[in-house]
Amino acid sequence: MKLIFEHSVDGRQCSILPTCDVELTPMPDIMKRTVPPRLPELSEIDVTRHYTALCKRAHGVNCGFYPLGSCTMKYNPRVDEEIAALPQFTGIHPLAPLYSVKGCLEVLELSKKYLCSITGMDDMTLQPAAGAHGEFTGLLLIKSYHVARGDFKRTKIIVPDSAHGTNPASAAMCGFSIVSVPSNDEGCVDLDALKSVLDYEVAGLMLTNPNTVGIFDKNILEITDLVHQFGGLVYYDGANLNAIMGVVRPGDMGFDVIHINLHKTFSTPHGGGGPGSGPVGCKEFLKGFLPSCAISNASTSLQVKSFYGNFLVIIKALSYIMTLGAQGVREASQNAVLNANYLMHCLKGTFTPAYNRTCMHEFVLGLDSFKEQTGVTALDVAKSLIDEGMHPPTMYFPLIVHEALMFEPTETESKETLDEAAEILKTLYRRAFDDAESMKTAPHCAAISRPDEVLAARQPVLKYDF
Amino acid sequence: MLYFAKSHEWANLNEDGTATIGISDYAQNELGDLVFVNLPEVGDELSSGEVFADVESVKAVSDVYSPISGTVEEINENLLDNPALINESAYDAWFVRVSNATLPDGLMTKEEYEHYLATL
Amino acid sequence: MGSYVPSTQSQRQEMLKALDINSYDELYCDVPESVKLKDLLDLPKGKSELEVVRDMTAIAEKNVLFRTILRGAGAYDHYIPAIVKSIPQKEEFLTAYTPYQAEMSQGILQSIFEYQTMIAELTGMDIANASVYDGASAAAEALAMCRDRKRSVSLISLSSHPDAVKTMETYCFASNNQLKTISCKGGRTDISILESLLTDDVSAVYVQQPNFFGIFEDIDAIAQCVHKAGAMLIVGCNPIALAIMKTPSQCGADIVVGEGQPLGMPIAFGGPYLGFMATTAKNMRKLPGRIVGQTVDHDGNTAYVLTLQAREQHIRREKASSNICSNQALCALTAAVYMSTMGADGMKQAAEQSMSKAHYLQRELCKLPNVELRYEQPYFDEFLLDMPKIDQILSSLERKGILGGLPFDDGVLWCVTEKVGKDMLDLVVATCKEVLQA
Numbered sequence A: 001m002k003l004i005f006e007h008s009v010d011g012r013q014c015s016i017l018p019t020c021d022v023e024l025t026p027m028p029d030i031m032k033r034t035v036p037p038r039l040p041e042l043s044e045i046d047v048t049r050h051y052t053a054l055c056k057r058a059h060g061v062n063c064g065f066y067p068l069g070s071c072t073m074k075y076n077p078r079v080d081e082e083i084a085a086l087p088q089f090t091g092i093h094p095l096a097p098l099y100s101v102k103g104c105l106e107v108l109e110l111s112k113k114y115l116c117s118i119t120g121m122d123d124m125t126l127q128p129a130a131g132a133h134g135e136f137t138g139l140l141l142i143k144s145y146h147v148a149r150g151d152f153k154r155t156k157i158i159v160p161d162s163a164h165g166t167n168p169a170s171a172a173m174c175g176f177s178i179v180s181v182p183s184n185d186e187g188c189v190d191l192d193a194l195k196s197v198l199d200y201e202v203a204g205l206m207l208t209n210p211n212t213v214g215i216f217d218k219n220i221l222e223i224t225d226l227v228h229q230f231g232g233l234v235y236y237d238g239a240n241l242n243a244i245m246g247v248v249r250p251g252d253m254g255f256d257v258i259h260i261n262l263h264k265t266f267s268t269p270h271g272g273g274g275p276g277s278g279p280v281g282c283k284e285f286l287k288g289f290l291p292s293c294a295i296s297n298a299s300t301s302l303q304v305k306s307f308y309g310n311f312l313v314i315i316k317a318l319s320y321i322m323t324l325g326a327q328g329v330r331e332a333s334q335n336a337v338l339n340a341n342y343l344m345h346c347l348k349g350t351f352t353p354a355y356n357r358t359c360m361h362e363f364v365l366g367l368d369s370f371k372e373q374t375g376v377t378a379l380d381v382a383k384s385l386i387d388e389g390m391h392p393p394t395m396y397f398p399l400i401v402h403e404a405l406m407f408e409p410t411e412t413e414s415k416e417t418l419d420e421a422a423e424i425l426k427t428l429y430r431r432a433f434d435d436a437e438s439m440k441t442a443p444h445c446a447a448i449s450r451p452d453e454v455l456a457a458r459q460p461v462l463k464y465d466f
Numbered sequence B: 001m002l003y004f005a006k007s008h009e010w011a012n013l014n015e016d017g018t019a020t021i022g023i024s025d026y027a028q029n030e031l032g033d034l035v036f037v038n039l040p041e042v043g044d045e046l047s048s049g050e051v052f053a054d055v056e057s058v059k060a061v062s063d064v065y066s067p068i069s070g071t072v073e074e075i076n077e078n079l080l081d082n083p084a085l086i087n088e089s090a091y092d093a094w095f096v097r098v099s100n101a102t103l104p105d106g107l108m109t110k111e112e113y114e115h116y117l118a119t120l
Numbered sequence C: 001m002g003s004y005v006p007s008t009q010s011q012r013q014e015m016l017k018a019l020d021i022n023s024y025d026e027l028y029c030d031v032p033e034s035v036k037l038k039d040l041l042d043l044p045k046g047k048s049e050l051e052v053v054r055d056m057t058a059i060a061e062k063n064v065l066f067r068t069i070l071r072g073a074g075a076y077d078h079y080i081p082a083i084v085k086s087i088p089q090k091e092e093f094l095t096a097y098t099p100y101q102a103e104m105s106q107g108i109l110q111s112i113f114e115y116q117t118m119i120a121e122l123t124g125m126d127i128a129n130a131s132v133y134d135g136a137s138a139a140a141e142a143l144a145m146c147r148d149r150k151r152s153v154s155l156i157s158l159s160s161h162p163d164a165v166k167t168m169e170t171y172c173f174a175s176n177n178q179l180k181t182i183s184c185k186g187g188r189t190d191i192s193i194l195e196s197l198l199t200d201d202v203s204a205v206y207v208q209q210p211n212f213f214g215i216f217e218d219i220d221a222i223a224q225c226v227h228k229a230g231a232m233l234i235v236g237c238n239p240i241a242l243a244i245m246k247t248p249s250q251c252g253a254d255i256v257v258g259e260g261q262p263l264g265m266p267i268a269f270g271g272p273y274l275g276f277m278a279t280t281a282k283n284m285r286k287l288p289g290r291i292v293g294q295t296v297d298h299d300g301n302t303a304y305v306l307t308l309q310a311r312e313q314h315i316r317r318e319k320a321s322s323n324i325c326s327n328q329a330l331c332a333l334t335a336a337v338y339m340s341t342m343g344a345d346g347m348k349q350a351a352e353q354s355m356s357k358a359h360y361l362q363r364e365l366c367k368l369p370n371v372e373l374r375y376e377q378p379y380f381d382e383f384l385l386d387m388p389k390i391d392q393i394l395s396s397l398e399r400k401g402i403l404g405g406l407p408f409d410d411g412v413l414w415c416v417t418e419k420v421g422k423d424m425l426d427l428v429v430a431t432c433k434e435v436l437q438a
Helices: A042-053 A078-084 A102-119 A131-148 A165-175 A191-197 A221-230 A237-243 A284-289 A311-344 A368-374 A378-387 A415-436 A436-440 A451-459 B023-029 B077-081 B084-089 B110-118 C009-018 C024-028 C049-058 C082-089 C106-123 C135-146 C162-174 C189-199 C219-228 C281-285 C312-319 C329-365 C391-398 C422-438
Strands: A123-125 A156-162 A178-179 A202-207 A235-237 A255-258 A278-282 A363-366 A404-407 B002-004 B009-013 B018-022 B034-038 B051-057 B063-064 B068-076 B096-102 C154-157 C179-182 C204-210 C232-237 C255-257 C277-280 C292-298 C302-306 C382-386 C406-408 C411-415
Touching: A042 C082, A042 C106, A042 C329, A078 A311, A102 A123, A102 A237, A102 A278, A102 C049, A123 A284, A123 B096, A131 A165, A131 A202, A131 A235, A131 A237, A131 A255, A131 A278, A131 A284, A131 C162, A156 A165, A165 A178, A165 C312, A178 A191, A191 A221, A202 A221, A221 A235, A221 C422, A235 A237, A235 A284, A235 B023, A237 A311, A278 A284, A311 A363, A311 A404, A311 A415, A311 B096, A311 C009, A311 C049, A311 C382, A368 A415, A378 A404, A378 A415, A378 A436, A378 C219, A415 A436, A415 C009, A436 C189, A451 B034, A451 C292, B002 B110, B018 B023, B034 B084, B063 C312, B077 B084, C049 C292, C082 C329, C106 C277, C106 C292, C106 C302, C135 C154, C135 C162, C135 C204, C135 C232, C135 C277, C135 C281, C154 C162, C162 C179, C162 C204, C179 C189, C189 C219, C219 C232, C329 C382, C329 C411, C329 C422, C391 C406, C391 C422
Parallel strands: A156 A178, A156 A202, A202 A235, A235 A255, C154 C179, C154 C204, C204 C232, C232 C255
Antiparallel strands: A123 A278, A255 A278, A363 A404, B002 B009, B009 B018, B018 B096, B034 B051, B051 B063, B068 B096, C255 C277, C292 C302, C382 C411, C406 C411
8 A cells, every 4th residue: 555655746745733923033054954854845734634544454453352461452442442541641741740740649649548558568660661661760779779788799680581681681781790591391481590590690580470381480489588588689570460469469469669561450551552651669678769750759769651651541540440440450460361361271181281170361382393394384263363363473482482472462352252263273283284375375355465584684765755 | 614502503614814704504404584683883893602693583582602703894784675585595594704713612513503403 | 430441341241251261260270379369459440531631630720731831951931833732632543552563653753754854954963763662762761872881981961951961860870881071161071181081982972952051062173072082972962952052063063962841741740752863874773763765565655664673672682782672653643744844944943942042031031030040151041040039939829820930049030931931921020020129
């Protein structure tokens, strides 16, 4: 389909602004722009038709099942959008006088309070804009804590080999060196391996529990205790918090710092990649290191972005928590776990789970032997799902499972949807033995067939060639 | 004379003590279509067994270890523009040319390397 | 209690039965008993949709919504066309994840490709990424792009937004890299101090254009001395000003970043906003964040994909230059719709009107006794005034539904956008006059 620039007609425009009612102040000659930017010249109907056509070539949770593991693609309540669009929220200047922003401050305070309650933390910053941004912020708290104690030799962060790539990348951004620990046969932390890398240079351990293969690490208390014995802190990556709300709290498991993804666990829409929100919570002794905003508080020591966070995203999460309440939050987690186990159960006799045991809110299939038998890869299965109108699960993650497909159905899918998805997967399983070729060339009914990613990377075309 | 390391790099040693370094045909085949290569700078000291470059495919990045020690005299700028050259002809697609090349123990001749590959 | 779980109680029982268990508790068999919660969380009871709307609206109404805003300082109240609000609410855009599955995400990928093109056009640079969190973090990410083994010191001008300064300081503290600040003279970056700081370990210099005081910096002169010293120049820009201002690319910038909020995003108590980043083709592989590229599919049709991914954390892990793995896609979409709707001409009008109205207000206010422009320098749509009775003036304005300038450094930093009419500006002047004469 055409790019928006290809719809442009010289001289066409939308009528938006009135004529200027004061004398024109010209830009000083030396500062003047000489060539205008080549933005498209369009009428409103051109703009709206173009974007409507684009959205027909996209797929959101509202379009169909989206079991993208580790991303918690749950339903995004419409009412939360409406609340976040109230002019008394969208029209408030971040530097307006305090008396005039009492409602905004109440939103921030209530959100912190509720999120602390859910996670078992003592305080929180809402400033980080995303999960990875939260990791960076949380690790900064750990760094600041050790530096403030004059303990400058704490230069290492331990990360399990099953971790998200952001964990080591965030630790590196904080100047730490990374020590990787292998997982055991159950995909959990290998205690002996952990013991062998612990020393007094370890600043902390980053962990997600349930872990990235969807299993709750039953040794968690021993793990956090071991790290504490060596003076290190323990960081909770909240990627998988959706499994355990109201059941167990990171704060009670011995975690000192956590980040939460409001765009996953608390149902704010992902928006095709953002904006998200990644609040960071901590225990009492780390409170003093939480970041704040320099322009409204000159004594700030740390700051990771402008102002106070992605405020409108925070509003949506708060409305969501208020809707669910104490019981509903637990109900959400319990059903997320039930749905994942049920879907895994329905696939029995076809694809094999990488770990054959009760999972949490997500599970991983290992298609290694299936690939050997049929020649069909995890990628081929994923692409074939597209033709069935279902968004593929996460592929090739975590790295410790070969030919991995990771499913996270979330609690907002009904039993019928899960049954239907299981049927589709079973059909594809059988098809792989009969007609592998059609799967290797899938998708057949999507907007495009498989794109040439090698060409894209070898000869990057990153903008329109006018 | 062509020497190989177990990590699948080759070094071609000239009589004047200079050498060129690249990756083996086996390595390029395992890595798949390469889309970018990161090379060191002229003047950098390489030591055998240490990372001196990396190569990118669409979905992976792999470190390249130097099979020998030496000083980088020249980098192959053609690879920066066209990394596909490595896939097309791994033994022509040298990454760097070094001077004062010193070989560690344990490098293999072409025959030995082919033998080694058969065991993988 | 509200709930978004669609399965009925009997369906849930069916599913538990299929798993051969009796209760949810059995699903949590791996959780140590000692830490399992015995009671409900300390949260209020759940509510119906209507109750939540009522409660949240009541909270919203505790805010004072000013009908006129003359305060900027990093959050700019420009007019947002209706279409710019409605298009990003389309659910295919709103409820999608990052476009990992290109075949199912062409719409989002193409919209980002178009956004990248528009940012490249606006800044005059070769390429742009798919966006980052906001202007301050974009500046901090840009500093990291410039470092190499030989050069690691960053210099940043104190005429930049305090939040950007603090954010850059935080990122440099994190990565154990040195950062030095360049002080100002007459409201602009002091170039003689900059020159004295440009040692051969300096990797990058950051300046803001127009700067925090609204004043235009001499980017050409700064670029010259930065490049002479072998360092890179990062310019943080106001995107509306870019419609009429000499492009940073023309001035010699190596990287251009900025706060994209003025491109159709509401001020919204500070977020979500949009960080844009653009650079030269030479720096392409150093650019952090998502980047969309054009390619072809198996059948030769034009297609869009996330590309140059080997730069990123999920492949490079601890060797990645940044940990960022998202963009502000919906905000980038908003900005693209804004730029398409306004066009170059509409943006030029918004910029010219903001600038003209700011100058009108400043001229009129400076006619009042003891009101003076602190820095006599060319400026865009913000200016710092020294004036008496600041608190009383601002309070009087607020009583009339007008949020005045920001009290800053014993003066007031005013900002005017195209949204404010001359009548309103005259009322502001009259109100100030009243207070000053009282």
